[in-house]
Amino acid sequence: MKAARYHGRGDIRIDEIPEPEAGPGQVKIAVDWCGICGSDLHEFLEGPLFIPPPGSPHPISGATLPVPMGHEFAGTVAELGDGVTGLRVGDKVAVEPYLVCGSCAACAAGRYNICRNFGFVGLSGSPGAGFSERCVVDQRWVHPLGELGTDVGALVEPLAVGYHAVRLSALPKDGTAVVFGAGPIGLVTIASLKAQGAGQVISVEPAAARKAKAPAAGADVVLDPTEVDVPAEVRALTEGAGADVAFECAGIDAVLASAVGSVRPGGQVVNVAIWGHPATVQMNALVAAEVSVIGSLAYCGDHPATIALLADGTVEAGQFITARIGLDELVEGGFRQLIENKDEHVKILVSPGGLA
Secondary structure (H helix, E strand, C coil): CEEEEEEECCEEEEEECCCCCCCCCEEEEEEEEEECCHHHHHHHHHCCCCCCCCCCCCCCCCCCCCEECCCEEEEEEEEECCCCCCCCCCCEEEECCEECCCCCHHHHCCCHHHCCCCEECCCCCCCECCCECEEEEEHHHEEECCCCCHHHHCCHHHHHHHHHHHHHCCCCCCCEEEEECCCHHHHHHHHHHHHCCCCEEEEECCCHHHHHHHHHHCCCEEECCCCCCHHHHHHHHCCCCCEEEEEECCCCHHHHHHHHHHEEEEEEEEECCCCCCCCCCCHHHHHHHCCEEEECCCCCCCHHHHHHHHHCCCCCHHHHEEEEEEHHHHHHHHHHHHHHCHHHCCEEEEECCCCC
16 A cells, blocks of 8 residues: 655655554555645654654564654544444544553543653554555544534634643633644634633734634734734733733744733643753743643544534534645645745645545
């Protein structure tokens, strides 16, 4: 079968690899659609980051590069391994793309997303992945989509990232949140905030095309950091208090500083971005206002609730799909487009089996 594999920085190839078979308790999925994630771009430009390099195999998969890529995917059930119940061949499903050990302190506490040995399907080595025609995963990671299409199903994973970040935050009901960055993760965080009861959502974004997308995602106010002093403007919008919570979705030092300056005394900054460099934090700014900073990694038990938000129309995900391409176009029509023309795109979906 065809699969896009990461061979090193700037080197992704469409290879022929053996098609995996479903073992006991596993499900083989025919992948319909897979989104290109910002972490995929980080790997392409700066990696290997999550992808295990030669000589350092992943502790669970045992793999090193080259590995199949793609983790924002959905498709149809193609084969059921022995012991799998509750699913049928042909069911539409989304995948929670984790590799976890199940035995560390985090796993024992139910916080498997911060497993000490965790990895991702599509980054850490797996039998197929989202940019493959077929993929095999354990049943626990397979989530039925019901009547939702698999194109929308491919957006469950990034939406779950935003849903988890909001759930993890200390945002009070009807509170004010400010989201820095209106790229894919920023936009789904905005949508999740509205879905989970935020009172006022402020989006901060300099790019014109992305600013235009923020209101449709649910932003009440959009601020351009090249035009206004964002912390001052946020205070003006909140009767001098500042936002209850800020979400950093850009991975930029100046943005992190602005996020810290935008929250109220005792407020919170949630870092959602994956950084490509060590972050610089002005610790005195945290101390002076007793601001807390927490990290939010991916999701943990958030897929069913995210699918429900899509199914009942609370979140309209179709607006985030800006292009659809075949697997052979992945690098030039996908990665390069998102790197060189990022203002024009939110989510590019890839069809490993080819476009109809």
